[in-house]
Amino acid sequence: MNQRIRxxxxxxxxxxVDKSAEKIVKTxxxxxxxxxxxxxxxxxxxxxxxxxxTFVNKKSREQFHLSSYKRLLDIYSSTAKTIDALMKLExxxxxxxxxxx
Numbered sequence: 330m331n332q333r334i335r336x337x338x339x340x341x342x343x344x345x346v347d348k349s350a351e352k353i354v355k356t357x358x359x360x361x362x363x364x365x366x367x368x369x370x371x372x373x374x375x376x377x378x379x380x381x382x383t384f385v386n387k388k389s390r391e392q393f394h395l396s397s398y399k400r401l402l403d404i405y406s407s408t409a410k411t412i413d414a415l416m417k418l419e420x421x422x423x424x425x426x427x428x429x430x
Contacts, residue, residue, distance in 0.1 A: 334404040334412075337427040338367075343398045349424045350400045356418055360411040362404050370399035 336353060340346045350367035357364050374396050381389045404411065420426060 332407070332430060334407055334415075335429045336402040336404070337370075337429075338400045338402070339397060339425040339427070340423050341395065341397055342423055345421050345423045346398045346400050349420045349426075350402060352418065352420065353402060353415070356414045357404055357407075357411055360408065360414050362407045362411045364402060364404055366402040367400040368402070370401055372399070373397045 338346050338349055338353075340349075347367075354364050354367065374394055376392055376394045378390050378392050380387070381391050415428075
């Protein structure tokens with residue numbers, strides 16, 4: 330099967346994303362396929378501003394930020410063995426995986 334498999338990893342913890350990407354690269358290389366990546370994608374930062382007091386002190390505010398980290402992997406010249414190895418792979422629970430063929 331000479332088609333490209335694109336895997337996107339997304340998490341709020343950069344350590345989880347890096348470890349998951351490393352695990353995927355290891356398993357894919359063991360099956361003999363070619364891996365391009367992990368390519369770091371831009372980090373999404375969401376900033377939330379909250380009033381500290383409910384009734385008075387409008388100028389007293391607190392800010393929180395939530396960052397989501399993303400990585401991209403491209404797999405070329407994959408075989409059925411590669412796909413089976415990816416299906417059996419166990420990744421941490423905080424990582425969202427999106428696979429496109």
